[in-house]
Amino acid sequence: MELIFEKSVEGRKGFSFGPSDVPSHGRIPAQYARAEDAPWAQVSELDVVRHYTLLSQKNFSVDTHFYPLGSCTMKYNPKFTEALARLSGFTDLHPLLAQLSGGEQWTQGALQILYELEEWMCEMTGFKNFTMQPLAGAHGELTGIMLMAAYHRARGNSQKKYVIIPDSAHGTNPASAALAGYQTISIPSDKNGGMDLQALKAAVNDQTAGLMMTVPSTYGAFEPNISEIAKIIHAVDGIMYYDGANLNALLGRCRPGDVGFDVMHVNMHKTFTTPHGGGGPGAGPVGVNEKLSKFLPISRVVKRTDGMFALDYNHPESIGYIASFYGNFGILVRAYAYVLMLGQEGLKETSDHAVLNANYIMKKLEPYYKICFDRLCMHESVFSASRQAARGVHAIDIAKFLIDQQIHPPTVYFPISVPEAIMIEPTETESKQTMDRFIEKMIEADKLSQSDPAAFKEFPLTMPSSRPDEVKAARDVKTSFFLPASSDAA
Amino acid sequence: MNPYISNTPTEVGQMLKDIGVDNIDALFADIKPQHAPRSFKLPGGQSEYEVVSRLTALALKNNVHVVPFIGGGYYDHYIPTAVGALASRGEFYTAYTPYQPECSQGTLQALFEYQSAMCALTGMEISNASLYDGGTALYEAMMMAIRITGRKKVIMDGGVSPIYRKILRTYTHHLSYQFEETPVVHGQSSRQEIDRLLDKDTAVIILQNPNFFGAIDDFTDIIQKAHSVGALVVMSVYPVSLGLLRTPAQMGADIVTGEGQSLGLPLNFGGPYLGFMCTQKKYVRKMPGRIVGETVDTKGRRCFVNTLQAREQHIRRDKATSNICTNVSLCALQAVIFMALIGKNGLKEMAQLNLDKAEYAKELLSKIKGVEVKRSAPTFNEFTIHLPQDASRVVGMMMRRGFAAGFPLGRYYPGMERYLLVAVTEKRTKEEIERYAKALQEVLT
Numbered sequence: 001m002e003l004i005f006e007k008s009v010e011g012r013k014g015f016s017f018g019p020s021d022v023p024s025h026g027r028i029p030a031q032y033a034r035a036e037d038a039p040w041a042q043v044s045e046l047d048v049v050r051h052y053t054l055l056s057q058k059n060f061s062v063d064t065h066f067y068p069l070g071s072c073t074m075k076y077n078p079k080f081t082e083a084l085a086r087l088s089g090f091t092d093l094h095p096l097l098a099q100l101s102g103g104e105q106w107t108q109g110a111l112q113i114l115y116e117l118e119e120w121m122c123e124m125t126g127f128k129n130f131t132m133q134p135l136a137g138a139h140g141e142l143t144g145i146m147l148m149a150a151y152h153r154a155r156g157n158s159q160k161k162y163v164i165i166p167d168s169a170h171g172t173n174p175a176s177a178a179l180a181g182y183q184t185i186s187i188p189s190d191k192n193g194g195m196d197l198q199a200l201k202a203a204v205n206d207q208t209a210g211l212m213m214t215v216p217s218t219y220g221a222f223e224p225n226i227s228e229i230a231k232i233i234h235a236v237d238g239i240m241y242y243d244g245a246n247l248n249a250l251l252g253r254c255r256p257g258d259v260g261f262d263v264m265h266v267n268m269h270k271t272f273t274t275p276h277g278g279g280g281p282g283a284g285p286v287g288v289n290e291k292l293s294k295f296l297p298i299s300r301v302v303k304r305t306d307g308m309f310a311l312d313y314n315h316p317e318s319i320g321y322i323a324s325f326y327g328n329f330g331i332l333v334r335a336y337a338y339v340l341m342l343g344q345e346g347l348k349e350t351s352d353h354a355v356l357n358a359n360y361i362m363k364k365l366e367p368y369y370k371i372c373f374d375r376l377c378m379h380e381s382v383f384s385a386s387r388q389a390a391r392g393v394h395a396i397d398i399a400k401f402l403i404d405q406q407i408h409p410p411t412v413y414f415p416i417s418v419p420e421a422i423m424i425e426p427t428e429t430e431s432k433q434t435m436d437r438f439i440e441k442m443i444e445a446d447k448l449s450q451s452d453p454a455a456f457k458e459f460p461l462t463m464p465s466s467r468p469d470e471v472k473a474a475r476d477v478k479t480s481f482f483l484p485a486s487s488d489a490a
Numbered sequence: 491m492n493p494y495i496s497n498t499p500t501e502v503g504q505m506l507k508d509i510g511v512d513n514i515d516a517l518f519a520d521i522k523p524q525h526a527p528r529s530f531k532l533p534g535g536q537s538e539y540e541v542v543s544r545l546t547a548l549a550l551k552n553n554v555h556v557v558p559f560i561g562g563g564y565y566d567h568y569i570p571t572a573v574g575a576l577a578s579r580g581e582f583y584t585a586y587t588p589y590q591p592e593c594s595q596g597t598l599q600a601l602f603e604y605q606s607a608m609c610a611l612t613g614m615e616i617s618n619a620s621l622y623d624g625g626t627a628l629y630e631a632m633m634m635a636i637r638i639t640g641r642k643k644v645i646m647d648g649g650v651s652p653i654y655r656k657i658l659r660t661y662t663h664h665l666s667y668q669f670e671e672t673p674v675v676h677g678q679s680s681r682q683e684i685d686r687l688l689d690k691d692t693a694v695i696i697l698q699n700p701n702f703f704g705a706i707d708d709f710t711d712i713i714q715k716a717h718s719v720g721a722l723v724v725m726s727v728y729p730v731s732l733g734l735l736r737t738p739a740q741m742g743a744d745i746v747t748g749e750g751q752s753l754g755l756p757l758n759f760g761g762p763y764l765g766f767m768c769t770q771k772k773y774v775r776k777m778p779g780r781i782v783g784e785t786v787d788t789k790g791r792r793c794f795v796n797t798l799q800a801r802e803q804h805i806r807r808d809k810a811t812s813n814i815c816t817n818v819s820l821c822a823l824q825a826v827i828f829m830a831l832i833g834k835n836g837l838k839e840m841a842q843l844n845l846d847k848a849e850y851a852k853e854l855l856s857k858i859k860g861v862e863v864k865r866s867a868p869t870f871n872e873f874t875i876h877l878p879q880d881a882s883r884v885v886g887m888m889m890r891r892g893f894a895a896g897f898p899l900g901r902y903y904p905g906m907e908r909y910l911l912v913a914v915t916e917k918r919t920k921e922e923i924e925r926y927a928k929a930l931q932e933v934l935t
Binding site (some may be wrong): 001003004005011012013015017020021022023024025028029031032033034035037038039040041042043045047048051052053055056057058059060061062063064065067069072074075076077078080082083084086087088089090091092093094095096097098099100101102104105106107108109110112113116121123124126133135136137138139141146149150153170171172174175176177178179180181184185189221222224226229239249251252254255258259269273275276277278279280281282296300319320321322323324325326327328329330331333336337340341342343344346347348349352353355356357359362363365376378388400401403408409411414428429430431432434438453457458460463464465466467469470472473474475478479482483485490 | 492493494496497501502507509510511517519521522529530531532533534536537538542544545549550551552556562563564566570572575576578579583589590592595597600601606607609610611612617618620621623624626633642654657659661664665688706708710732733735736737740752757758760761763780782784793794795797798802805806807808809812814815816817819820821822823831832833835837838845846847849850883885886889890892896897901903904916919920921
């Protein structure tokens with residue numbers, strides 16, 4: 001399909017500003033003026049609407065396709081939360097209005113949402129306070145690790161150097177720890193997908209700043225030794241960090257704050273069903289217990305004795321500003337509406353059915369694909385396509401087969417510690433019929449890997465594009481219509 | 491059962507039987523009684539209409555009818571209706587990161603177009619597919635410059651948003667970087683101070699155009715000096731202003747970032763927004779964030795993929811160029827739709843309207859006794875005025891008259907308690923500007 005720039009016709013326009021009602025000021029002094037106009041497209045509104053509507057139809061999405069992308073929790077995003085987030089009382093609100101003299105009273109509705117959502121997040125996770133500011137999960141991780149660092153600094157403990165991270169962790173964990181100035185130590189998993197306690201004990205010492213853990217892990221396993229792990233880390237005054245990527249399995253079943261964790265982030269676009277947006281925007285609120293509370297970023301939202309909500313900047317030990325304002329408010333509104341609608345029963349049902357659906361798929365596929373850990377799973381299951389790979393059909397080939405079946409593939413090649421990994425997370429919102437069809441297609445893929453393994457190399461056959469040449473993309477860097485491709489990028 | 495769960499009781503029974511357990515609780519056997527929640531009490535369990543009416547009431551508690559003359563990096567621009575209509579298509583907003591390019595060409599091509607439009611706007615060669623917001627993008631740019639140069643000294647101009655400067659301080663507070671802040675003199679960057687601090691240990695000079703006071707500058711001289719000692723220059727820019735202003739590429743900037751909210755995104759009480767980052771091709775492999783590249787499929791047809799992923803956390807883990815995973819794809823989509831609608835001539839027209847309206851406001855305000863419009867440097871759509879009394883107090887009085895009169899600079903600049911930063915976008919009518927001037931006159935007499 002043509003690019004929007006290739007549809008451009010000189011002199012055409014897609015929007016009219018109308019005549020100006022003020023006198024023209026004339027020009028910017030030449031020294032400060034642009035030499036040539038930005039070569040944006042010149043197209044009509046209809047051109048734009050048709051172009052992006054047609055583009056949208058080239059996507060698989062939750063609204064159109066089963067999307068069991070493991071570790072991403074691609075659940076249905078209710079339409080009413082979208083509509084609520086678009087109310088002009090939210091969208092037209094300038095963030096600085098709340099900071100102006102007399103402006104707080106005009107932002108009471110927004111501040112109340114932030115205040116109450118913080119209370120609910122605390123109750124759902126067992127923490128004392130939350131900051132709503134982090135703009136995504138990885139941003140929450142970085143914030144959490146900075147809180148860890150602030151804690152050690154406040155105690156005058158300068159020998160803390162290492163953050164311990166299991167090998168099953170998302171790549172963001174080690175990257176976040178490194179950005180905050182820590183070195184990372186990777187710990188292998190035991191045969192059940194849990195943490196290897198001997199390896200942990202061997203790695204922990206006075207230089208251990210903390211441990212980052214995803215529970216359930218990316219293997220879909222709850223960590224049975226969690227209390228003991230917390231004791232080991234706390235014994236050296238380390239901080240227990242909970243990566244909330246997989247919180248969708250635990251609502252009403254376990255609260256990280258109750259089982260030894262000191263700090264966590266929550267990916268709102270996963271558990272609290274704010275849309276994934278084709279890759280953001282997300283929101284990554286961070287919760288802390290008593291130990292870390294005073295270090296939270298400013299501002300904080302408080303409720304005054306007269307019942308008014310207000311911004312509070314008076315926290316001398318705070319790590320400071322981690323974002324410009326109060327978080328991705330438009331995302332948080334959606335989460336607020338979702339929690340309010342579901343309530344405690346609805347939230348618990350969410351985790352119950354997420355886990356039920358994941359186990360159903362695991363059980364049904366077990367005869368055909370190698371399971372990594374022979375036990376029940378939580379919200380997702382991890383298989384290895386090693387048997388199929390021995391026939392020349394790799395995890396990526398199965399993924400492309402599924403695309404032709406109008407199913408978005410599961411996550412492949414993650415966790416990285418599992419060869420030929422296929423990670424399946426159906427979520428609670430999918431029906432048995434949808435899952436049965438997926439199971440049937442996965443079995444069909446296994447059968448085809450025996451009867452005609454060579455066929456896979458051509459898949460997908462039904463999409464507007466077949467497999468892309470990724471090596472060429474990385475070698476002949478062409479990332480803008482206006483930049484000629486060349487391979488001279490060092 | 492909540493309405494987003496499809497399983498019926500009969501199906502639950504069948505599934506449990508297939509799994510080989512008696513009930514759902516049995517699936518949670520790994521969670522021992524000692525791990526059970528100490529409490530789990532939440533409000534709600536309400537119907538959709540109850541939730542809608544509660545949120546509608548909360549939205550109404552926010553007054554969006556005070557006429558906004560506040561900016562500070564976030565502006566009340568008009569958003570054509572088609573932007574929201576297209577970006578709220580489920581095929582876009584309920585998809586995820588395009589890990590499987592064959593079934594994600596919609597998102598990928600839109601992001602490629604976004605990158606192209608950002609390159610066209612800034613004059614730079616490369617754009618990534620977006621970062622969280624303007625503040626965090628500036629942090630990422632600073633870190634990128636430190637990585638490229640292998641140096642640790644950062645010179646930050648006092649005209650850079652004080653909010654951004656606070657963010658950069660937070661992230662680097664505990665790391666071993668040397669931070670120097672230079673003052674703003676007569677509204678513009680102090681060449682003298684920057685010269686004094688610039689040396690062979692300098693990794694980066696961080697500048698902003700227009701600066702926080704609204705003043706326009708041409709940084710070509712500073713950038714040439716920086717390059718002569720091997721330092722880089724990061725410039726934060728306001729996209730709409732580039733309809734008229736000299737581009738960062740013309741000035742020679744190495745990395746360009748900014749807040750893309752003005753490109754078709756609502757103010758949203760602080761987010762979600764759009765951080766953008768552009769650079770020159772030679773630095774592309776040092777850049778953080780997702781990048782979409784053009785390639786061909788097995789049949790030789792043009793298609794798009796996430797590229798240069800060897801920079802990223804999911805491959806490089808603790809050695810990655812950033813910890814960033816998600817960007818803000820949907821915001822970038824909104825921006826590219828906005829840029830397509832506004833078009834080449836519309837951008838210039840929009841920028842000129844902003845300039846004209848701000849100049850009209852300047853003219854009216856300068857006639858008010860006791861108000862001094864700072865004119866030492868040219869401005870775009872935001873400018874600084876000096877008041878005969880505390881600006882915050884004046885803002886409070888103006889609020890009661892229905893105006894968000896501006897941002898009092900004393901909040902971030904000690905000693906500037908009587909200065910007010912005033913923004914005027916294309917949305918402010920002549921009549922609103924006149925009423926604002928009249929109200930200010932009344933408040934001051």
